[in-house]
Amino acid sequence: MSRKNNLFKLDLLVLAVLYHGDCYGYEISNQIREKSNQVIDLKDGVLYPILYKLMEGEYISSSEKQVGRKIRVYYHLLPKGSDLLLEMMKEYHDMVKSIDYILEGIDDE
Numbered sequence: 001m002s003r004k005n006n007l008f009k010l011d012l013l014v015l016a017v018l019y020h021g022d023c024y025g026y027e028i029s030n031q032i033r034e035k036s037n038q039v040i041d042l043k044d045g046v047l048y049p050i051l052y053k054l055m056e057g058e059y060i061s062s063s064e065k066q067v068g069r070k071i072r073v074y075y076h077l078l079p080k081g082s083d084l085l086l087e088m089m090k091e092y093h094d095m096v097k098s099i100d101y102i103l104e105g106i107d108d109e
Contacts, residue, residue: 010042012092015085018060018077020082025051027072051075059084 017023017031029042054060059081062073077085
């Protein structure tokens with residue numbers, strides 16, 4: 001899944017959260033919001049299409065668990081998703097290095 005010329009993908013963040021353990025939707029968006037110091041706030045209308053796309057590609061799976069009276073859908077990173085995460089991280093870091101090189105020497109005052 002090539003992402004050339006795409007600096008930032010929200011699915012990268014979703015995969016990164018799931019790398020650390022299974023989560024349900026609200027947990028995923030909350031962790032992203034907290035770890036980004038409230039800068040990135042994924043709304044349900046953005047998060048769930050990403051989750052469905054990742055499930056369709058077999059990068060993540062889901063399972064239902066009853067918690068009290070609620071049934072929560074937990075998402076799990078699959079090995080194929082771990083591979084995608086590493087690939088996306090490399091592409092992201094390569095892109096950031098390239099941008100830094102282009103911006104080198106520009107005064108940021």
